Amino acid sequence: MAKPHAFTVYYVKKARNHRWRCSDVTFWCVDEQLCNQWIQALKELLELQKARPKQLLVYINPYGGKRQGKRIYEQKVAPLFSLASISTDVFITERANHAKDNLFEVNINKYDGVVCVGGDGMFSEVMHGLIGRMQKDSGIDQNNPKAPLVQCNIRIGIIPAGSTDCICYSTVGISDPVTSALHIIVGDSQPLDVSSVHHNNTFLKYTVSLLGYGFYGDILKDSEKKRWMGPMRYDYSGFKTFLSHHCYEGTISFQPAKHTLGSPRDKDSCRTGCHICRQSEQQLAEQRKKCGLKHEEDEEEWKVIKGKFLAINVVNMSCACPRSPKGLSPAAHLADGSADLILVRKCSRFDFLRYLVRHTNQDDQFDFSFVDVYRVKSFQFTSKLLEDNESDVTDIGKKHFGRFCRDHPACCCNIANSTWNCDGETLDSSAIEVRVHCQLMKLFARGIEENCKEASRNQSRVEQLL
């Protein structure tokens, strides 16, 4: 060959819609020494990139989504990791909670991060393993709802291979295994709020995306029986649940999030390097310093709302996903220490359909008289059924005369409880206490990057301001 000395540089190429691809360019050189100098200099520069992982622990759920997790990892992700000189220990799960249990046993300090290949449920499992392990090692009792949880600095990377993949979509902007693998390789870091869910001083679960009662809880409960249908189960159960049009009665109490500048009705969304998240985190840290060990939350006001609801959704992030690209709460922030509480009160089937359709178009889904949205830092819910039982009003009639409201048989109010959908997993209790923990964990992601259209719109706003 006339030009025998060469080296190839692999790099990330940004494509449309937040998709990243790996591209390469080969440099040729007649002078061998010069070529080697370049290779050496590039290797040294790469060594300086301390945020990049070298050793990863990978969990694959072979049964998530369309059961393609193993194939996706082997064909699309593993070759990229090896190109980037990342060593991996790969663990293919054999049962639910396998990954979570394993995380309590492994020598976690050996790894720069944990990767989960699967959907939201699989991510939730890995997150529970990591956060749980962190608290155990630090002697924190997870059953205490007020315990100050220890931050988890080991990043999690999500390779989407599930049915909804909402956590991946809401933090990267797309559900694409190659894009996610590249975010892991370049060592991105995105802090994430996590909410803890308790019942009577007993820890139930953590949640990062949707905690939903009523509509989304009923969909999940029904769809779990139809896992064999794959991702289609959500469409089938969604349609069935929509037709059943059940509403549920209960009491909601919440503490508004006063530390953050943002509001759920903002027009701008959380984007890479979000200033609202940064400012909110600083504000909370200052409050904590001032209050010391005293719980400042105890002194803050609680708002109480009673009513009949078709859906009660608490979201820590937008919950954008391919079905709803702007999500359940488009202006929710990934790391601002707050969650958006969305209350959909009893309304007609037609109005509820109008509300749902707005998740798929540009119209404002909160602009309805029967929808309320609040930004909160803690939240509690008790169903009417439980309140009645607890206040010793033993209305035997309600228990014996069917599950529906006896006074108004046509009103679709369900006397039975709904189920909580917690990041795609059901909860055993309907009465819950929720608390947002600001930036409790980190992902190999950078949040959604502003696209050119948004960037130029914001730029022209700045120009106007100047």
Ligand SMILES: Nc1ncnc2c1ncn2[C@@H]1O[C@H](COP(=O)(O)OP(=O)(O)OP(=O)(O)O)[C@@H](O)[C@H]1O
């Ligand atoms: N080997 C396994 N066998 C059975 N269940 C498993 C296994 N490994 C993990 N799981 C469980 O499967 C559940 C669902 O997995 P996953 O989230 O990957 O897919 P999905 O439910 O199809 O997607 P999504 O959560 O995005 O809707 C998780 O809760 C996880 O605990």
Ligand SMILES: CCCCCCCCCCCCC/C=C/[C@@H](O)[C@H](CO)NC(C)=O
């Ligand atoms: C007639 C048009 C109806 C369109 C309705 C679109 C609304 C879709 C919104 C989906 C949001 C999903 C939030 C994410 C939840 C996940 O945690 C969970 C587990 O993966 N998925 C589901 C479906 O519960």
Ligand SMILES: [Ca+2]
């Ligand atoms: Ca948040």
